[in-house]
Amino acid sequence: MAKVFAILGDIHANIDALNAVLDDCRSNGVTDFLCTGDVVGYNAAPAECMKIIRDLGCPVVKGNHDDYVSVERDLSDFHPNAAAVVTWTRQQLTEDELQWLRDLPFTEKKMGISIVHATWDNPETFGYVFDHLQAEANFIRQPTPMCFHGHTHCPMIYEKQINGVYRIDAQDFVLPIGRKYFINVGSVGQPRDGDPRASYVIYEPMSRTVHFRRIAYDIAAAQERIRMAGLPDRLAERLEFGQ
Numbered sequence: 001m002a003k004v005f006a007i008l009g010d011i012h013a014n015i016d017a018l019n020a021v022l023d024d025c026r027s028n029g030v031t032d033f034l035c036t037g038d039v040v041g042y043n044a045a046p047a048e049c050m051k052i053i054r055d056l057g058c059p060v061v062k063g064n065h066d067d068y069v070s071v072e073r074d075l076s077d078f079h080p081n082a083a084a085v086v087t088w089t090r091q092q093l094t095e096d097e098l099q100w101l102r103d104l105p106f107t108e109k110k111m112g113i114s115i116v117h118a119t120w121d122n123p124e125t126f127g128y129v130f131d132h133l134q135a136e137a138n139f140i141r142q143p144t145p146m147c148f149h150g151h152t153h154c155p156m157i158y159e160k161q162i163n164g165v166y167r168i169d170a171q172d173f174v175l176p177i178g179r180k181y182f183i184n185v186g187s188v189g190q191p192r193d194g195d196p197r198a199s200y201v202i203y204e205p206m207s208r209t210v211h212f213r214r215i216a217y218d219i220a221a222a223q224e225r226i227r228m229a230g231l232p233d234r235l236a237e238r239l240e241f242g243q
Helices: 015-027 046-056 064-070 080-092 095-103 132-141 219-228 233-241
Strands: 005-008 032-035 107-110 113-116 146-149 156-161 164-169 180-184 198-204 209-215
Touching: 005 015, 015 046, 015 198, 015 209, 015 219, 032 046, 032 107, 032 113, 046 080, 046 095, 064 080, 064 095, 080 233, 132 156, 132 164, 132 180, 146 198, 219 233
Parallel strands: 005 032, 113 146, 146 180
Antiparallel strands: 005 198, 107 113, 156 164, 156 180, 198 209
16 A cells, blocks of 8 residues: 655644644545644643644654743743743643653654754754755755655745755645755644645655645634633634734
């Protein structure tokens, strides 16, 4: 049976979005999963989302919010909304769940595919890739021709050729042999590219095809969970606009 990978991340405790994505995975014959991290943060179902991801038994890398929640640290320099969610999330999780987050690796490889939350050059510092120079720094350390990541919540492709690095807008794309790719899968739980639908990627190794998927989900239900939990209302509002 041919492998079909789903690569998803930045779930951010959004159970409504995650369930919609997994339904879409089942409809598209996905056989294997990879998770680019940030299972928790921002939304109101951290334990539920963690259980689903753990039950998948798939490779998962550590995101910055997974790190913030699982390790006690001074939050005085955080944005007040971010600090409020970190503190609240810690209180929702058991010690076993917190330890699982602590133990997550920063990088993973499977079948010639690598995953990282942010970048391979300094994965533990969670730097952002928004331009060609930042992508170039990643390519220097990237150990495989293909790497999937998240962190910015904006899906896109960076391609490394002999003569430079090029950005390609998120689209279904057949990956030529002989080049390197750094592919942002977007965010399941809090997209920030102006499209509020959940974002993830399906990769078919046999055809070397990447499919960017956008999945509608019950945003109103996710917003209600946030408000019922007493989390900042701004976190509920932004889901509607993909910000």
